[in-house]
Amino acid sequence: MRVVIFDTFQDIIANFAIVTAFLFMTSQVFFKKRGLGEPLTWSEKFIIGLIGGLLGTLLIIFTVSFDNTILDFRQLALILTALAGGIVPTLITGIIISLMRLFAFGSITTDTLIATWNTMLIALGVGIVCSMGFSYWKKWVYSLLICNVLTSIVFFLILGSHGLSPTVLFVLMMSAGGLFSAHLALFLEKAKRYSLRMERDATVDYLTGLNNHRMFDLLFNKKLSNAIDKNQELTLMLVDIDYFKKVNDTYGHPNGDSLLKQVGELLKVTSRNFDVISRIGGEEFSILLIECPHHDALVIAERIRLAVQDHPFELNDGNRINITISIGVASLSRSHQDDIIEQADLALYKAKQNGRNQVFSNLKLHES
Structure with missing residues (x-):
């Protein structure tokens, strides 16, 4: 038994x-x-x-x-x-x-x-x-x-x-x-x-649902290497919300977070559906445009700038405010293959320095 x-x-x-x-x-x-x-x-x-x-x-x-x-x-x-x-x-x-x-x-x-x-x-x-x-x-x-x-x-x-x-x-x-x-x-x-x-x-920004900085680095290096190998166009936009600290100080951080989410959604709507959009800092975003000539990228950047400028952003209490963004644009070239991020960052700095709410091209940096 x-x-x-x-x-x-x-x-x-x-x-x-x-x-x-x-x-x-x-x-x-x-x-x-x-x-x-x-x-x-x-x-x-x-x-x-x-x-x-x-x-x-x-x-x-x-x-x-x-x-x-x-x-x-x-x-x-x-x-x-x-x-x-x-x-x-x-x-x-x-x-x-x-x-x-x-x-x-x-x-x-x-x-x-x-x-x-x-x-x-x-x-x-x-x-x-x-x-x-x-x-x-x-x-x-x-x-x-x-x-x-x-x-x-x-x-x-x-x-x-x-x-x-x-x-x-x-x-x-x-x-x-x-x-x-x-x-x-x-x-x-x-x-x-x-x-x-x-x-x-590990790859997605917790607030906006966009790629985070780590994912941006991975995708950027991959797309850059591919563009150089195949001699393709590649353009990078750096987007920064103007006076965002003032928004946080005036309306509070919860409203600031809400604005970041809305800006992220607006960037997705106004960009091409195959562009790589990331949040790479507090109020800074990047858009990587694949096979996009520089002049076309400037047109897209201006479209994005106007869309943000004209968009009424809703606060948590239902009130609405308007904000603006500055955009630095840099495209891949034979003389600037390794520093496209630095070029875009310098262009963004110039856009801020010149009064904000504008698009600045890295080509203007070399003209001046």
């Missing part, structure tokens, strides 16, 4: 290991770069269904033997699939598990047909439950309840009065497995959320 219990316990541990490996692989490998909360495409739903079907098939292979009855965790694959993708992937998983059970694991009998119908009913049930607006833990509780009730009925239909012992073991096994899987899935989701946030914070 002790040996039987030990073997059963080993089988359960093996199933837990399989579930753990699959949860880790799907969360941290297959869908590692996928943002949380993004709507699934049909191809992603299909892939999730296939992965769930593979998991369910493995759980059928590594069965738990007890009292001449074979038990498995295939229902956990259905619940995990339903939580990940909703009803469509769950039905795909259910179909795969059912087909494998019918045609790959023994002959087709009345018992296997009953088990197949039970799998599809559970797939439909948990798919519906996990598609509804319940909390995470309610989805798990309701899904486990569906699995336990429907499978218990199947045990009694197939085994009659001998179905009590395997039913009790299955309910305990599924409840423990469900609790384990729920906690593990939640932990992996939190770990992924933290990882994505850390990656985002």
